[in-house]
Amino acid sequence: MDKKIIPFHILSEESFSRKFLDGLFEDASKFKFIFSHFNKIYNERKLGDVKKELANILHYASMAALFEEPSTRTENSFKMAMLHMGGRVVLSQNAKEFSSLVKGESRYDFGRVFAGYSPDVIALRSAVDDGVDEFAKGVDNSIGYKPHVINAGAGKAKHPTQTLLDLFTIQEHFGSIDGLTIAMVGDLKHGRTVHSLSHALAKLYKINKIIFIAPDELQLPDEDIKNLRKENINYIKTIDTEVAFKEADVLYIVRPQRERMQGNSVDVLKQLDNIKITSELLKKFPGDRPIIMHPLPRTTEIENSVDEDFRAIYFEQSDNGMYIRMALLLRLIRPNYNIDPIVSKVEGIVNMKYLKIN
Helix, strand or coil: CCHHHCCCCECCHHHCCHHHHHHHHHHHHHHHHHHHCHHHCCCHHHHHHHHHHHHCCCCCCEEEEEECCCCCHHHHHHHHHHHHCCCEEEEECCCCCCCCCCCCCCHHHHHHHHHCCCCCEEEEEECCCCHHHHHHHHHHCCCCCCCEEEEEEECCCECHHHHHHHHHHHHHHHCCCCCCEEEEEECCCCCHHHHHHHHHHHHHCCCCEEEEECCHHHCCCHHHHHHHHHCCCCEEEECCCHHHHHHCCEEEEECCCHHHCCCCCHHHHHHHHCCCECHHHHHHCCCCCCEEECCCCCCCCECHHHHHCCCECHHHHHHHHHHHHHHHHHHHHCCCCCCHHHHHHHHHHHCCCCCCCC
16 A cells, blocks of 8 residues: 555544545455455464464564553454454553553653554543544654554544444445445434544545434534535434435444433433334335444444344444454555465465455
8 A cells, every 4th residue: 555645643534535445445355355264264274374474464563552441342353453463462451540641641741651662553542532632742742763543432522443444344335435325323422433434424425415313412513513514415413213214325323322421311311212223113114225333332222133134234344343453553554565465375275266345
C-alpha cells in the first residue's frame, strides 16, 4: 500500500480516505481467506508452515494496549491480530485506575512519557471523548521515536476501528456501500459507534439515506446532524422500527449505554423496549434485507431467536474485527508488505482460488 495514503495515527474517521479503505479492506479479505481455510488444511506440517509465515510478518514489532474502560472484542481482537503476526503485546487493563491518571497526570503527559518506551503502536481506549487526541499530542511532542496511536474507543465520541470493521462487513456483503440506505437503531446519543459510522458514511460514500430510529432523548446529537447536513446527506428521524424493514439495506442496532446515562433513565429504557428487534418482527418482513448488524455486546435490544435468521450477521461482523485490525496494524508498521504469497500458499494447499471483493 502506498505509504502516502496511510494516516500516521488512527484517531477518527476524519483521517480515512476511500483509497486507504479500499486497500485496507482488500488486505482484511485476504487475512479472512487465510484463516477461514485453516480447518481445510489437514496436513499439520503445512498448516504450521502457513502459521509460521504469518508469525514472521511483525515478528519484531510491539504494541501497547492501554484500556481505561472494560473491553472484550476490541482489546482481544487487537491482541490476537498482533500475536497472529508474531508481534508482542503489552497490556494494561483498567489503565484509568492503575496508572498515573489516578494521580492526576494529564493524558498529554501520559502519551509523551509512554512514547519513550518505543512501542511500534499504542492502542488506547479512553474514558473521555478527547482522551486519545490529547494522548496523541503528547506522543507527537515526545523526544525520539514516535509510535502510531490507534483510537480503540473514546468516551461516547469515536470508535474508528469499529467503523472500519462495520464498513468492511457492509462492503463484503453488498459489494459496494454507495447507494445503500442505512438504519441506525437504539441509543444513538451515547453510542460512539454510530457517531463514527454515520460520519464516515457521510464523508466517504454516496449513500442513499440514513434512518435514525430512537426516542427523542436518545437521538443522534446535533453536532453529528450538522456533519450530515454539511455533506448533504438525506436522513430522517423516527421511532418506528418498521421503517427500517421497509426501506433499509442495513439495520445497525446498538445497546443502551446505561453507564453513560445521567439521571432517571427508567422511562427512556422503557421506550427502547418498543424498538427492539424480535423474531416476530422479522417474520412480518420476510426477504433478504435489511442485514442486521450490532457492534456487541447486546443486552435486550435483539432477541436471541433473531440469531437464526440469515439476515443476522453480527457475529460475522464481530469476527471481521480481527481481520481488519490485522490489516491496520500491518499497514501502519509494514506498509509495503505483500500478503499474496501466503494467500497463494493456502490456495495451493486447499486447491481453492481466493476471490477478490469487488
